[in-house]
Amino acid sequence: MYKLVLVRHGESEWNKLNLFTGWTDVDLSDKGVAEATAAGKLLKDENLVFDVAYTSYLKRAIKTLHFILEPMNLLWIPTHKTWQLNERHYGALQGLSKLKTAQKYGEEQVMLWRRSYDIQPPALTKDDDRFPRHEDKYRDVPDQLIPLAESLKDTVVRVEDYWEKEIAPQIKQGKHVIIAAHGNSLRALIKYLDNLSNEEITDLNIPTGIPLVYTLDEQLRPLEKYYLGSDQHIQHKLEQVAHPDNILE
Numbered sequence: 001m002y003k004l005v006l007v008r009h010g011e012s013e014w015n016k017l018n019l020f021t022g023w024t025d026v027d028l029s030d031k032g033v034a035e036a037t038a039a040g041k042l043l044k045d046e047n048l049v050f051d052v053a054y055t056s057y058l059k060r061a062i063k064t065l066h067f068i069l070e071p072m073n074l075l076w077i078p079t080h081k082t083w084q085l086n087e088r089h090y091g092a093l094q095g096l097s098k099l100k101t102a103q104k105y106g107e108e109q110v111m112l113w114r115r116s117y118d119i120q121p122p123a124l125t126k127d128d129d130r131f132p133r134h135e136d137k138y139r140d141v142p143d144q145l146i147p148l149a150e151s152l153k154d155t156v157v158r159v160e161d162y163w164e165k166e167i168a169p170q171i172k173q174g175k176h177v178i179i180a181a182h183g184n185s186l187r188a189l190i191k192y193l194d195n196l197s198n199e200e201i202t203d204l205n206i207p208t209g210i211p212l213v214y215t216l217d218e219q220l221r222p223l224e225k226y227y228l229g230s231d232q233h234i235q236h237k238l239e240q241v242a243h244p245d246n247i248l249e
């Protein structure tokens with residue numbers, strides 16, 4: 001049996017402003033830093049330890065990992081960063097207000113863009129400043145893999161590929177793994193791990209900064225999974241992700 005921990009980054013500046021983010025490299029908010037630090041303390045209290053960590057190329061996930069590992073005294077462990085764990089690319093929606101987009105196109109359309117399995121949001125054009133090819137950090141990613149927009153289905157392809165080639169072999173060698181990533185790159189991974197249908201995954205939301213602990217069998221099939229923390233707190237945070245415009249804190 002193996003343990004695996006997944007964590008969505010803490011609240012970002014754009015989560016706070018309720019903007020579509022995707023591959024935009026925004027920072028954590030102060031609350032996001034506090035969430036990540038609290039997650040690290042919770043993991044420490046559970047006596048969980050890690051040998052290796054994985055995260056994306058985006059600073060909100062990288063910093064979340066850092067703030068988790070710090071109270072655990074584990075900043076030294078090998079950390080692998082990959083664009084393949086980046087958030088789903090939100091195309092031309094990136095930078096727009098979720099609320100205003102819903103007012104303009106209707107809530108139903110926005111829910112399709114946010115949660116349907118295979119519908120892509122409106123795509124960028126290649127001359128758009130938001131096209132990742134313009135950023136130095138993606139210089140090693142082949143042209144055909146650089147997205148103009150992604151559905152969750154597209155995100156599953158790159159996340160699954162990285163899981164199979166890089167992460168799963170480490171777990172099978174007995175390494176304790178933590179992955180700090182994003183709402184939709186983790187939904188992609190969970191769809192794959194839990195073998196969820198295209199319909200089942202539409203209802204799955206992931207709260208910011210709450211560790212999700214998996215127990216996996218020898219074939220890396222899930223035996224158990226649970227969030228660390230109080231049920232009430234987790235429920236509140238899940239509501240917040242599902243309906244970002246309705247929550248007043």
Ligand SMILES: O=C(O)[C@H](O)COP(=O)(O)O
Binds near residue numbers: 019087241
């Ligand atoms: O990229 C984003 O805007 C968020 O990180 C995830 O957003 P969603 O919950 O609207 O898919």
